[in-house]
Amino acid sequence: MPCAATLFRKPAVGAPSRRTRLSWLLVAPLLLLVVAGFLVPIGYTMTRAVDNAEVTGALPRTVAMLERWDGNGLPSEQAFAALVEDLRGADDAQAFGAMTRRLNFELSGARSVMRATRRQLDSLTPPYAESLPTAVPDWDTPQLWLLIKTNSNPFTASFLLRALDLQVTPEGQIEPVPHDRAIFVDLFQRTFWISLWVTVFCVLLAYPAAYYISTLSDRGARYVMLLVLVPFWTSILVRTTAWFILLQREGPMNAALEGLHITDAPLQLIFTRFAVYVAMVHVLLPFQILPLYSVMKRLGPQYLQAAASLGASPWRQFRSVYLPLTMPGVAAGAVMVFMLSVGFYVTPALVGGLQDQMISYYIAFYTNQSINFGMAAALSLLLLVFTGALVAAARRLTPHIGPGPRE
Numbered sequence: 158m159p160c161a162a163t164l165f166r167k168p169a170v171g172a173p174s175r176r177t178r179l180s181w182l183l184v185a186p187l188l189l190l191v192v193a194g195f196l197v198p199i200g201y202t203m204t205r206a207v208d209n210a211e212v213t214g215a216l217p218r219t220v221a222m223l224e225r226w227d228g229n230g231l232p233s234e235q236a237f238a239a240l241v242e243d244l245r246g247a248d249d250a251q252a253f254g255a256m257t258r259r260l261n262f263e264l265s266g267a268r269s270v271m272r273a274t275r276r277q278l279d280s281l282t283p284p285y286a287e288s289l290p291t292a293v294p295d296w297d298t299p300q301l302w303l304l305i306k307t308n309s310n311p312f313t314a315s316f317l318l319r320a321l322d323l324q325v326t327p328e329g330q331i332e333p334v335p336h337d338r339a340i341f342v343d344l345f346q347r348t349f350w351i352s353l354w355v356t357v358f359c360v361l362l363a364y365p366a367a368y369y370i371s372t373l374s375d376r377g378a379r380y381v382m383l384l385v386l387v388p389f390w391t392s393i394l395v396r397t398t399a400w401f402i403l404l405q406r407e408g409p410m411n412a413a414l415e416g417l418h419i420t421d422a423p424l425q426l427i428f429t430r431f432a433v434y435v436a437m438v439h440v441l442l443p444f445q446i447l448p449l450y451s452v453m454k455r456l457g458p459q460y461l462q463a464a465a466s467l468g469a470s471p472w473r474q475f476r477s478v479y480l481p482l483t484m485p486g487v488a489a490g491a492v493m494v495f496m497l498s499v500g501f502y503v504t505p506a507l508v509g510g511l512q513d514q515m516i517s518y519y520i521a522f523y524t525n526q527s528i529n530f531g532m533a534a535a536l537s538l539l540l541l542v543f544t545g546a547l548v549a550a551a552r553r554l555t556p557h558i559g560p561g562p563r564e
Contacts, residue, residue: 202534202538205533206316206534206537208312208313209259209308209315211252211259212260212305212309214256215249215252216243216256218243219243223305224306226306228306230299231286231299231302232302237289237296238285241281244278247275257272260308262315262529262532267301270301274292277292277293280292307325315531316531316532316535317539320532320536344519348499348515354434355434356498358434359438359444359445359494360494363445363446363490364487367446369381370382370385370450370453371456382450385442385447393503393504396436396439398507400432400436401508404435405427406425406426406427407423410426411423428513429509432509433504433513436507437498437505440504444493444494444497448493456482460479461474463478464478492548492551496544496548499516500540501515520533520537523536
């Protein structure tokens with residue numbers, strides 16, 4: 158039998174620190190994954206959204222000379238000579254291409270002017286203030302020079318402003334872009350509108366489904382839950398392709414409608430907003446069912462029985478007792494569905510039309526086709542900020558939503 162001295166013996170001095178180090182070692186892989194898979198990409202996206210090093214890196218001498226220019230008239234002979242020297246020394250085709258894309262993003266046709274200038278370099282002789290405008294007349298106006306001077310800063314808000322359908326004038330003023338180029342504000346509104354309705358549909362469909370599963374026996378619940386999880390484990394591309402086949406004009410859906418004499422001709426179901434809603438709800442529905450089922454399974458029938466014993470009608474039992482107790486599951490599932498839906502790309506691209514594409518479609522366009530990483534990063538950053546703000550506002554507007562009932 159241990160003595161009192163043994164029972165009340167103090168732990169070794171280094172024991173807590175060893176346990177602390179062991180705990181940190183155990184969580185280190187998770188922390189490394191969070192940093193490498195979340196914080197670093199987000200930080201890189203934030204920097205690319207304001208990065209403007211293309212012009213400075215490709216035209217360093219020209220940028221230095223234009224710092225002395227006040228923007229009136231044409232710059233000095235030294236600026237023309239610096240531009241010719243920079244273009245003659247531009248051996249890095251990738252840097253030259255990045256610079257021309259950056260200038261062309263601000264001024265349509267700037268890329269063609271820079272390429273034409275590069276082709277005429279061998280024919281240019283001093284003074285370049287005369288020979289360069291003769292070979293390429295676009296350099297005889299201050300527009301291109303102002304463009305280079307404006308983009309000489311290593312950081313810019315141009316991408317973020319353009320993502321909000323705004324632009325900076327040569328005078329430094331911020332103004333809306335022309336109406337025919339204003340597309341991104343409508344895109345953000347469309348993205349959040351589609352995501353909101355998908356979330357609403359998922360809640361309306363998942364609530365009775367989760368309630369039904371929670372009332373089954375453990376054996377029955379396992380079988381029904383399997384029906385929920387099997388599509389959940391299936392690839393999004395496979396599920397979306399299945400809806401693409403079902404909703405075609407000659408697909409099973411139209412064939413069934415015509416066979417039941419509901420329609421006389423095939424309906425345009427594919428490439429519509431309806432198809433986007435159906436496919437997205439099908440993909441995201443398990444994310445709403447699972448949190449709701451988890452909360453409902455813990456409730457049990459005693460709360461409704463207590464309300465019934467107090468004389469509450471079935472509707473009053475649901476509205477005053479059951480619904481408030483299940484709101485944590487509703488909120489958790491709705492947040493997951495909404496945050497996942499705002500980033501959907503494959504599903505709207507396959508089953509939706511041009512007017513049904515969400516912001517992710519244009520992020521992919523600027524990343525893979527236009528090769529404008531600054532614009533893609535700006536759209537991604539604004540999508541992250543807007544989504545975070547909406548989720549934070551939802552939490553503020555629903556302060557009563559807290560943890561579920563304790564057992």
